[in-house]
Amino acid sequence: MNNQPLHLKCRPPDLKSFVGNESMIKSLSSVISRKEGVPHAILFSGPSGCGKTTLARILKKGFNCTGKDFTELNAANVRGIDTIREIDRTCRFAPMMSSCRIFLLDEAHKLTNDAQNALLKLLEDTPSHVYFILCTTEPEKLIKTIRTRCTTFQVSSLPDRVIVSLLKDVCEEEKVDLPKEALTEIAKISEGSPRQALVILDSVIDIETDEDLLKAIQDYSVRQSAIFDLSNALLAKSKWKDIIKILSSLDMEPENVRYSILGIMNSKLMKGENNKASYIIEEFTESFMYSKKAGLSNACYRVVVLKKGE
Secondary structure (H helix, E strand, O other): OOOOOHHHHOOOOOHHHOOOOHHHHHHHHHHHOOOOOOOOEEEEEOOOOOOHHHHHHHHHHHOOOOHHHEEEEEOOOOOOHHHHHHHHHHHOOOOOOOOOEEEEEEOHHHOOHHHHHHHHHHHHOOOOOEEEEEEEOOHHHOOHHHHHHOEEEEOOOOOHHHHHHHHHHHHHHOOOOOOHHHHHHHHHHHOOOHHHHHHHHHHHOOOOOHHHHHHHHHHHHHHHHHHHHHHHHHHOOOOHHHHHHHHHHOOOOHHHHHHHHHHHHHHHHHOOOOOOHHHHHHHOOOOOOOOHHHHHHHHHHHHHOOOOOO
């Protein structure tokens, strides 16, 4: 029995199984199927939860890169120049089990300027057996010379109809029958993110009656509305007492709130709607897994009281 969360269980194993972004997938497939001239630096950019890291892992599989020859790093946690120096040291050695080495840098925009400049030197002189895959929600924070050294693929959010189709397929695979109204509502509140849609589906899939199911989805939507209220209040630098009211009404795990805030702020940045979103992202980068409500409250306090971003 597979007890994995749906967003992991349903992760596509290959490009043919990847949902949406058809033109990008066709282009990517063409590039990596070349007999010669496969780029040694690939950049996936786009909103959270749309498949950037999944694509990187599909490439790893396609390149037959296994074991210790594949290194995955999250630049939000290891963002300094020492990380790049260690990569430089490692990539000079021949692969141990595969024909190549792959370094996946998730959230690559979190690398410090020194680390980015060191990475640039690696991209300019990459050993023939080494490939770099960078994933980012904020490509504009990467230095221009890194971006120009990479072959870039934009991963876009999905239309509601595509999300609904994905959810129907998953329900069939899981042998459950949910009303189309429920799937449509899930698609609407997932904001184009297949991962978010599957997370929501996973939270309601075992509810037995349609009435209770729709109520659970509506409750989730209400919580999302509160998240949007909090996001707008943070962007507007509202009074702290107003932020407290919103926080008091939030019946969600702080870590889930953090993920939602990051998704909303990233969307603002990608659309060029509000530059303050970048500073809010900085305050919400660290996990609230251990700090819980205190971590969430502190991040909000730093944004609106300490006037971060002005």
